[in-house]
Amino acid sequence: AQSVTQLGSHVSVSEGALVLLRCNYSSSVPPYLFWYVQYPNQGLQLLLKYTTGATLVKGINGFEAEFKKSETSFHLTKPSAHMSDAAEYFCAVSGLNDMRFGAGTRLTVKP
């Protein structure tokens, strides 16, 4: 069965600083991995996904993530945080019939 673990339920950065949100996965088959963002009282919006091919994946809003099989990780980064990045971020791995989400990381951006 697939699962993901997000390390750190809360991350706080200053505006302009590097954003790093950590995700480790467990999968018995080659994983398909996703990052979603959720703003208050809204649904989830896809940031990026990894399926096959290039291990560095670029997404919307300047985010990117790198698939590292040896470390079973799929960490999300952004070089320079913006106030509008403050939200909840979820890492997910797809199974045959469903998608398994991590518990989420709340990102706070300080001015």
Add this chain to the structure above:
Amino acid sequence: DTGVSQNPRHKITKRGQNVTFRCDPISEHNRLYWYRQTLGQGPEFLTYFQNEAQLEKSRLLSDRFSAERPKGSFSTLEIQRTEQGDSAMYLCASSLALGQSYEQYFGPGTRLTVT
């Protein structure tokens, strides 16, 4: 592109009442999923449909929960005899059936409060 829509956005009900939520997926998507999300947690998978067939329902939380997608378009999720523990955000998502590489597109959710 109208996206996934859900109605109502908010529902307040008294314990013991039945509630029904509706989800309209993206029109060309043949898969539809229901999730529950409680505070501080990620979405928890409940069930999914491919066209009108419900292919997975063992993860529905109890026999008080049921879902339908009668014509392979919109879907409804019903909770009977609601309990306070049912208070949560109920999310719907849709996708194309392309194996595991699909991405799911989420609606805004229905927030249920059981008093």
